[in-house]
Amino acid sequence: MFACAATLTACGLLPGTDGDDRPEVERNTLRIGVLPVVDVAPLRLALNEKLFERAGLQVQLVTVGDETEGIKQLDTTLDITWGSHVNLLRAFAEGTQLQLQGEAYQAGSNTMALVTLDNAYDSPDKLASPRIAVNTLGNIGALTTTTMLRTAGVEKQGIRLQEMPFEQMVDAMRAGTVDAAWMTEPFITQAQRNAGARVLADTAIGPTKDFPVSGYASSKKFAEANPRTLTLFRQVLRDAQEAASNDKLSVQDVLTSYMDVDQQTAALVSIGTFPLSLNPARLQRVADMMDTEEVLPERLEISDMLPPGTT
Template identity: 70%
Template sequence: MPTRAHVLRRAAALVACALTVVTTTAGCSLLPGGGDNDATDIERNTLRIGVMPVVDVAPLRIAINEKLFDKAGLQVQLVPQTSEDEGIKQLDTTLDITWASHVTLFRKVAEGTQLQLQGEAYQAGANSMALVSTDPNYDGPAKIAKPRIAVVNDDDIGALTTRAVLDTAGVEKQGIQFREFPYDQMVTAMQSKTVDAAWMTEPFITKAQRDIGARIVSDTAIGPTKDFPMSGYAASKKFADGNPKTLALFRSVLRDAQQAAANNKLTVQDVLSSYVDVDQQTAALVSVGTFPLSLNPIRLQRVADMMDTEDVLPGRLDVQQLLPPGTTN
């Protein structure tokens, strides 16, 4: 019969063995930053992301500069695009993910494009999107009954938020005349009096103010569009279904990048001059909104519902169906 001392020694040995196994396992994969299981378990380690020269994508630039993707085991290439529609069109060919306004993404879904949202990029803050004019007499949103407004697309976020803000100011929606111009031609359109104002986002607002003395007629992130969800990232449904772990890792790094941008908006302003045609002095004056840390279906449904109300969509779009599995309120 084993002695009491023998039993105690045997028990101690078993406990030590168990602790060794737990410690080894934790060191390999359970402790934060331990090992590279996340990187080796993903379907692919390269991602091509379509971007445009807007404040919204500053966190991605910060992530590249600080090697956040590299540390996670992802090689990311940011690919400049000429338009949001073009970026979406290139999914599954030359792009894996693309940035676009939520309005553009939801409009494309309604037209039949199968997408899955991968992250929210930007949420409007004070004067981060606005109606800008060079006309000194256009000093309030209700001053012109039938304003001619430059927008990138007459069914984009600019047109949607302009209608909402001018309607609140008492301007009849039927009287608003939208004219389509790329951002880099809007200043010329205002100076030639082809339009009365232009809907712009930063840094184009600040650039127009500094370069030609343009003024803000109205912030378009007020009233019904206050804190409006502006843009995000999406992949094709096909790519998302085939690469769920890769995209989950992308969303994790994106969250860290968004948090870094939210914590230090000076960093956002500093990085702007590296990918937008603005100098440091102009970049330092740019109004910066909010960088959401996760996909929020309630917040995003607000965009889809406004699009439905304004007849931009043929019917109500259930945003929850566009989110990765497991995304909840």
């Protein structure tokens, strides 16, 4: 059970509140777009433990088809959406007025990795022109894969990325249409258990060590209209993130409730870090790497996406 589930005020997250007193907010309902990923486990646990409800917020998690759909639904069917920082930053750079409301997940050891079935492919620099499956071109998988392979000495122009769903990657490796696949958990563990796959390279080391993976964003319009509501959301999110960080077993256990993963596999899943707050320096890493890899039209200042007063 979450250490702070009994009371939010005991964790010091609601300044100015005492007992049943709650801060005044513009609205007490929030619809949050999510995908079935490890990153959102703290939100799932927070709902189970009624952390938002105790703070006076009614939160509904809405499963969306993909990150782009979630961003498009802001200000219509969603108030906040989860997304990879790469997608959120690209959308902002392309003109979508977003404000980041929290960090969701930070990569840890073997939480994202290149996986292969080819025993001869035993080091990242073994192939001059590797065929790599990624779930989405231009997203975090492509970015970290390219960065890691370039660091290993593979020329960028030789890297051949092929887009496909995680669920199809093992079959593609078996068929020999790709040499390796970029995967996240629990797909890494499933590929190891069910197909005898092995990790060719951890893509959360070197320049991508502790890489900021994903976060939550609202539209700037919604943020400007509901600053106290979103401040409260960030406070409860911090509580949920901290509790999840202190209880990885609960995180692994809750995965079975919203992901296609059995208890045995969930128990083996590598878990990264759940950041407690928006960190401008950490998030600027993502923007700068995107600039280096030329996936942004120009360098982005992450401060332009943060709530006023974020330090």
